[in-house]
Amino acid sequence: MKSPCEIVQDLLPLYVDGAVKPETAEFVSRHVKQCGHCRAEKQTYLRNRNWRPDYGSLEEAAPSVSEGEEKFIRQIRSWKRRLALAFVGFLTLGYTAMRLLE
Ligand SMILES: [Zn+2]
Numbered sequence: 001m002k003s004p005c006e007i008v009q010d011l012l013p014l015y016v017d018g019a020v021k022p023e024t025a026e027f028v029s030r031h032v033k034q035c036g037h038c039r040a041e042k043q044t045y046l047r048n049r050n051w052r053p054d055y056g057s058l059e060e061a062a063p064s065v066s067e068g069e070e071k072f073i074r075q076i077r078s079w080k081r082r083l084a085l086a087f088v089g090f091l092t093l094g095y096t097a098m099r100l101l102e
Contacts, residue, residue: 002087004031004035005031005035005037005038007084007087007088007091008027008028008031008032008035008038008041009038009041010080010083010084010087011024011028011084011088012028012038012041012042012045013045014081014084015028015029015042016042016045016046016049017049019081020088021088023092024088027088
């Protein structure tokens with residue numbers, strides 16, 4: 001079982017991009033408020049996000065990454081994203097089931 005910190009840190013890139021559902025965003029922001037470590041991680045993501053160049057300049061800035069490597073990285077990213085979303089869905093489902101059984 002993952003700790004809340006691991007879940008939040010998995011979700012941070014999506015959260016920072018605004019790509020999570022409102023309930024998930026609330027879960028992350030609530031945790032970040034009370035957890036200094038995750039707050040620092042969030043700051044790091046925000047900073048990296050601001051530094052991220054657009055795609056045109058990214059190709060110029062990183063010519064060492066081959067097309068195959070880039071595809072691989074993208075696959076890992078989408079896999080991580082799907083896993084995070086599945087995990088959150090699972091949590092929400094479990095939470096709902098628990099509320100229904102009360
Ligand atoms: Zn934390």
